[in-house]
Amino acid sequence: MxxxxxxxxxxxxxxxxxxxxxxxxxxxxxxxxxxxxxxxxxxxxxxxxxxxxxxxxxxxxxxxxxxxxxxxxxxxxxxxxxxxxxxxxxxxxxxxxxxxxxxxxxxxxxxxxxxxxxxxxxxxxxxxxxxxxxxxxxxxxxxxxxxxxxxxxxxxxxxxxxxxxxxxxxxxxxxLAYAPAAAGTEFISFQAEEAGEIDLGGAERIVSGGRGVGGADGFKAIRDLAHALGAAVAASRAAVDSGWIPYRHQVGLTGRTVRPKLYVACGISGQVQHLAGMSSAANIVAINTDPECPMMQQATYLVVGDMFELLPLIVAEIKKRRGQPVAA
Incomplete structure (x- = not known):
């Protein structure tokens, strides 16, 4: 042996x-x-x-x-x-x-x-x-x-x-010689992620949206910030279950577990199921109108306010510091 x-x-x-x-x-x-x-x-x-x-x-x-x-x-x-x-x-x-x-x-x-x-x-x-x-x-x-x-x-x-x-x-x-035996399943096709998407698994920066995003259209602000930061886009289960964003973006017990250097949580209250998937992030920025929500207690940096007012300002500041044109 x-x-x-x-x-x-x-x-x-x-x-x-x-x-x-x-x-x-x-x-x-x-x-x-x-x-x-x-x-x-x-x-x-x-x-x-x-x-x-x-x-x-x-x-x-x-x-x-x-x-x-x-x-x-x-x-x-x-x-x-x-x-x-x-x-x-x-x-x-x-x-x-x-x-x-x-x-x-x-x-x-x-x-x-x-x-x-x-x-x-x-x-x-x-x-x-x-x-x-x-x-x-x-x-x-x-x-x-x-x-x-x-x-x-x-x-x-x-x-x-x-x-x-x-x-x-x-x-x-x-x-190693390998001769496949019969299988009950067959590979049909592979559906690639949208062009330009960063995979959650190895992402160092992630911008995530929850129930506070309000709908599928609200994720445009999330994606704009993610693009400015070179970050992946994530979501809470509530946002996925509502049909606002595909499941592959879900972080939490029933989704992906991530450990980025930066996790920006926008409109996410911070249920334990979601925290289980991202609480090991090195830095957590929480943007929420509720200063008492669990995500705020977990965060490294807390921002109390409306994400739809704040995110465009953050994106504009990032572009300004990089010398990029800023939309009026």
Whole structure:
């Protein structure tokens, strides 16, 4: 039986290695160093060149499969491929990005491996094997321990730093033969985000709107500020449920979890479900007419006022300082 390894699953986003994978390599290296196990990675749907980059970023051994069936994410087919890699690598830990795709994949893999599963974790103790995840806007930190010898975890984005590239670093790169079995689902098409949109997952700046935006037209002011700041656009569940903005922009327990350097909350009261998705932001600016709302209590900077009066003034000031023309 081969030596157990730490196994990172390197998922792709439209053919590109997800930045979250580089964060997993940092987490995996910490585990590998303490447990004295090699750090392996599996790249489904990737290329040999992408596999070599994972070696440069810390993996000791990388398996990759370039089969066309893995080009677009399908949790059934990807689970088959990951299980084939796990059978070869005999992992003690399987680290998977905490994305929608990653969580779906992790469930299937954990069941088939008979492994323990923990999702959306933000801390790993390599010595004890315990993991932690936050609840209730970070007010509660749950510690979980595994009874199973194999542990499958999904890791929240932007918790660990990205592993830096080390040009010339040596490691093993091997193609893993993969023959897909029949699947009950089929990939049909991919719908891209609107041109110019910044993805919430890795955004350093986010401007978000809630019930106080008042309607779909109100998000124009949100988008104008986001464009001026080079920020992503987000929303509360109330705004999404009202049909004002697509679900992909939703932040909170039932949406995305984000950790930007700047989060501007406009017209968002700050229900606990929303705070759970953004309370780890480095700086929170709350703009609201209610000075007593929960978001104001959470904010680094508080602005009491009407967002529709304030946001155009902020945009104009940003343009002025950049020497850009300001609309009259």
């Amino acid at each position: 081969s030596q157990q390894k730490i196994l990172v699953i390197a998922l792709l986003q439209r053919g590109v290695v997800s930045p979250a994978v580089y964060e997993l390599l940092t987490a995996g290296r910490s585990l590998a160093n303490v447990l004295k196990q090699p750090l392996a990675a599996y790249l489904p749907g990737g290329t040999a060149e992408q596999a070599k980059e994972l070696v440069e970023r810390g993996a000791d051994r990388v398996l990759w499969s370039g089969h066309a069936a893995l080009k677009d994410f399908n949790d059934e087919l990807h689970a088959q491929a990951v299980l084939a890699a796990a059978a070869q690598e005999q992992p003690s830990w399987v680290l998977i990005p905490g994305s929608v795709a990653g969580r779906s994949l992790a469930c299937r893999v954990a069941v088939k491996l008979g492994a323990g599963l923990a999702t959306d974790i933000n801390e790993i103790d390599p010595a004890s094997g315990a993991v932690k995840r936050s609840h209730y806007s970070g007010n509660l930190q749950a510690t979980m321990e595994f009874k199973s010898p194999v542990r499958v975890v999904t890791v929240q984005a932007m918790v660990f730093p990205q592993a830096p590239a080390q040009a010339g670093r040596a490691g093993e790169v091997t193609e």
